[in-house]
Amino acid sequence: MVSTKLYTAIYVVLFVSATVQVLVEFAGLSYWLAFGVIMVLSAAKAVLVAAYFQHLRFEPRSLTYLVGIGLVAALALTLAASYSLL
Amino acid sequence: MTDASPERDAAADGGHEVAHDDHGHDFPGTGSIKRWFVTTNHKDVGILYIVTSLFFLVLGGVLAWLMRIQLFAPRGLGEGILAPVAYNQAVSAHGLLMVFWFLSPFAFGFANYVVPLQLGAKDLAFPRLNALSYWLYLFSGILFGVSFFQGGTFSGGWTMYAPLNVPTFTPDVGASTAVLALVLFVASVTVSSVNFLTTMHRMRAEGLTLRNLPLFSWTILLTAWMMLFAFAALLAALLVLSSDRLLGTTYFAMESPAGALLWTHLFWFFGHPEVYIVFFPALGVMAEVFQTFTGRRIVGRKWFILAMVLVAIQSFAVWMHHMFLTSINLQVKTLFMITTIGISLPFDLMVFALIYTMLKGKIRFTTPFLFVFGALLLFIIGGITGVFLGAVVLDYEFRGTYWVVAHFHYVMVGGVTALVGGLYYWFPKMTGRMYDEFLGKLHFAVYFVGFNLLYFPLFVAWETPRRVFDYAPELAPWHQLATVGGFVLGLSFLIMFYNLFKSAFVGDPAPDNPWEYATTAEWAVSSPPPLENFDGTPTYRNGHLEFLDTGEVAPTEGRSDGPTGAAVSDGGVTASATTAVTADAELPTAEVTEVEGPSHASIWPFVLSAGAFLVLLGLSPLQDAAFPEGMVGAAYATTTVAGGVVTLGSLVAMGLEPFHGPVFEEGEAWPFAGIDNGKVGMWIFLASDVVLFGGFLGAYVFTRVAFGWTGWEPIPSDPIPGLVNTYILLTSSFTVVLALVAAEKKHKWGLVTSLGATFVLGIGFLVNKGLEWQHLFHEGLWLSTNVRASTFFLTTGLHAAHVIAGLVIALYLTARAWRGAYLEDSRSVEYFGLYWHFVDIVWLFLFPLFYIL
Structure with a gap:
């Protein structure tokens, strides 16, 4: 299905985007802009986990x-x- | 109820061979007490459900009698037979017992018995989980019973409105126990929904497409879908309430913003689908019985089904019509008035379809038909009076009056009427004996008179305020009529109990199909059916039911007592009359099916449920997360610990127990064709868990909106511990992925290491969280400090509980992997991964919402 390499790449992306979420908070954006960016990042991460780690993409x-x-x-x-x- | 020995069945069935094939397993007969504690067979479980639910009918009915005696005249405080709080308890317990412990389980007794037969399945997909559903249900009912003896049960009404539902107003320990009993009941319902949905989507006989599914099975399918999502929302509401009562969070407290409104949203998001959850099975019984006793396929069958699907979907979009007198805005009230009128339209179609079926058919007035026909009349009255309540302006006047009481009793007890018809209809199938037709008709006559004498006067006396026993004196004659009607209705059941009990032992032997024109598959097998239902593999490939010979069991040839009405079939298929036998040559898996016969016995569902019962009983006296002082508190704490040990032990025992579910050949499995039952079940469970967390997050968002979104500061001042936990959880998800990869490559130590790493990371997550919480406690923050703290601790706490549950499984998997498991069959690791990744995904939203934003 998916190579361990791709799993690893996804793991790295998830790790980095979690960090980005916290950085966004300290970046001094307006509250609702930051809110939007952070929630979109969360949703994107959730989709990645569901699609690959839970392999929904291949079901x-x-x-x-x-x-x-x-x-x-x-x-x-x-x-x-x-x-x-x- | 049944004492059907195989020998008697054989005699009862005109001497034709009955295949009671126990495969030599250690499975006691129905005459043995032990059988009923260990059985996992769907027909046994169905009978257990029916008998138990009838017990709760009697209990709820006696409470209703107490209320009706109290209401015989308008009473002041201290007058009549019930003290004020006792009256409140009777009202609340009557509602809860009837709706939860009688109505749905009664219907699911039939569902358990009949649905696998109608599907052509040997049992449900997960027989032990089915037994578990039953035992959880029974123990939840016992727990509710215990609540009466702990200072008094819950007294805040069956809707459990806030803030009456918090200890400030309902301080008795028994009130908490009643809430916990409901939690246990919801656990039973969730397990049952997952089981039924997996079974009904995956295990239909070849050719039995959803379009051809018999109507009773259709209603159960839709009911199970509604249960899956609606009860998850109720579970969220109940867990929050339990936390408010036991741990001291303040979601529903008076001083919390919109706390009372939050409860109504959570409760009615569940509560309105619940109306159809209890009514749909009754509708299914009506459809089946109408078809059989009019000798005609239901008119507009396709549209009837479509209308039911529409209702099932719409039922999740009408809940605020229960809240027209709360502070919700006018726009949303208008919107929900429109959706409410909209949901009445498909019902009109169904009612007209049933009426037209009668007109086009030739009616035979047997007892089952009388009951379902009566149910249709009652439902029409109940439905029309409900339309009044759906209009905002009229509801301003009717809300909180006996109009509401009369309306929903016509709907709900109208449903019961149909289900009683179902009991008479399937009684010959379940017991192999006919009931007494005269007594059945007499029961109907007394029942119907009693019903209308009880509930119709309540429409006339509608100005009586609900839930209290004082009313205007001029309404007294109507209430006296109602009280008399209540006794007539209740006593009519004595006729039924006498009739059915006697007939179960000495009734005339029932043929396979005692009803001419009954065409669904349960009538094509003996009464009662053999343990594994069918002698061969059922198939509908040629448009009617046939049995493919497995070569082991002598086939039953076309019988003289078989039905003759094959031309008028239920769906596009005829499930009877031509019991053809086909050679097994084209059946590739026929050899595989009986290598080792399926298991039917496990004691662990019973033990597990007993353990869960003890845990919740032990927790019931908690307040502010502390047991009471002294011996009593110590006894309760000990009960909790003992219950925990029993629960965990029986879970492990169940995991290790060799148990073979029914082997089946995949027939129709839309839309889950080609996906393993276990995986489908896991995903269905996760979908309900999405709604559970959705309820918690919804409660958080709602409370925060009420509070003022941007004025709400996150509880942890520092997002870094949360970020660290995000890293930990993401890494643990990655190790689970590696574990599955290792298992698939049959790499034992890779598997053990990855699973072990997951376990260690999970522990790390909990330790980090513990330290963080410790820090917050030191800052003086506690669950009860304010609603901000309550939402933080409870929502992340629920997530932590999911992590702990996952760790228990991870530990179990690691230990088994150490001993070489999962290399041949890695599915357990995969399913655990699905769960663990879901817990990870939840955290991906909790982290920003509770730490950053």
């Missing part, structure tokens, strides 16, 4: 949709509940 797509449904449910709850306060 039938239905497993990805399954997790996606859970994610949509969680986001629906979070966003709609928070919106109801505004």
Whole structure:
């Protein structure tokens, strides 16, 4: 499926981007810009782990949709509940 | 309930051969008590579910009687048979017991018994987990029972609204125990959902596509999907509540921003799908029984299914209609009013399909049909009165009145009515005996009169305030009618219990298919079915049910008592009448299937559940994370430790126990064709875990929005310990990847080293976290300091609990790998990896949200 070399490369990318997240915080960006950058980095890392370490990329797509449904449910709850306060 | 010995079955079935093939395993017969403690067979588990749920029906019913006696006249404080708090406990426990411990488990008794038969499967995908679901359910019910004796059970209503649900207002230990009992119940439901979903998607007979799936199985499939996600949200709500009660966090406390509103969001995100979770199986029974006793396939079958799928999806988008009188904004109320009206539309289609089926068919008024027909009438009334509540303006008036009480009893107990019909319908299949038709009809007559006498007056007396026993004196006659109706309804069950109990022993022997025109597969096998359901491998490849001969068991030829209504089949397939036998020549895996017969016995699900029961019972008196002083506290602490040892020990024993699930040939497996059952099960579980963490993160985001997002400072002043833990966890994920690579290369020491490294890294993560927490405690921060601290400690604590669970598994895997395991079959390592990477992914979001932003 995937060579150990690629796994290692992904591990390095994950490691570095975690560091970048903290550096962004100290970079003096505006709060919401920093928020956006940091959350996008988290999402990208999550996708990498799911796609390669959990090898979803090489599984039938239905497993990805399954997790996606859970994610949509969680986001629906979070966003709609928070919106109801505004 | 059943005492079916094989010999009697053979006689009952007109002497044709019954294949009770125990494969010489040490598996006691149904007459033995031991059998019921060790069984993992789906039919046994189904019967256990049904009997246990009926016990909780009686318990919840007696509580209802107490309430109705109290409500016979408007009462002041101290009048009547119940003290005020006792009344509150009766109301709350009645609701919780009926909704959780009776309704769903009753339906899942049928699901356990019937669904594998309808699928053409020998058992569920994970038989031991199925037994585990049952025992967790039973012990959760016992735990709820114990709560009555710990100062009093929960008294804040079945919805457990905040802030009444925190110890400030419900201080009894029993109230905490009731919440913990629900936690255990949710564990049972989650295990069950994973099992059913894996089974129903992966183990259908060849040719049995989802489109052709019988309608009862369809409803259970959709119910299991809703359960998977809805109960995960409830678990989040309950864990947060348990933490507020036992550890002292302040999510739902009065002084927390929007704490009461948070509970309603979490609870109703679960609660509205729950309405359909309890109703869908009843709908499935209605569809099956309508088809059988009108002799006609349901009208618009494809649309009926589509409507149910729509409802299952929409059910997650209507929850705020339970919150029209809270402080949520008007725009969102309007939106949810629209979605609520929208969800009533597919139901209209289903109701019309059922009515039209009756018009086009020829009705036979048997007991099962009477019950489901009655259920349809009751559901129509319940549904229409619910539309009133879905309108924002009307809800302002109706909220908190007996209109609501009457409405949901018509819906919920309407569902029960259909399920009772299901009990009569499948009773001959389960016991091999016919019930008494006259007593069945008498039961229906008394039941139906009692039902309407009980609930209809509540619509008339709708101005009665809910949950209290005082009301305007002029409403008293209606309440007196209702009380009389309550006794009529309750006592009608005595007729049923007498009828079924007697018939189970001395009823007329039931043929394979006692119902003309019943076409689903459970009627094509003997009553009761043999241990492994089918004599050959069932297939629908030619559009109807056939059995491929495995060459071991004598096939059952077309029988004289077989059904004759093959032309009117349920789906596109006919599951009866032509029990053809095909040679096994084209069956490549036929030889493999019976090398070693499947196991049917394991004691560990029972022991594991008992251990979990003790752990939660032991934890129940905690307050602010401390046991009470003195002997009592010591006894509880000891119980917790003992329970923990039993739980862990039985987990290990279960892991080591040689157990063979049913071997099956992959037939229809959309959409998970070609993926191993274990992997599908793991992913389905992880999807529910996504919602669990989603609930926790949702609670955090919601509370922070209520607090003012940017005014909220992260609890740790320094993100570096968190960053270090991110590094550790990422590295441990990498070592798990290496472990799998090593296992696949059959490199034993590579595997042991990688797994060991994962374990050590996990310990490092926990030590680092411990040091950080220690530091925060020294700064004077504690779980109860404020809601910021509560969310930090609880959310990262839940994550740490996942890490600890992972470490237990990692340790087990390392020890087994040391002894040479997983080199031939690395799937266990792979599945553990899926879990561990998921825990890693969660941390990838917790770290920025709780440390940086």
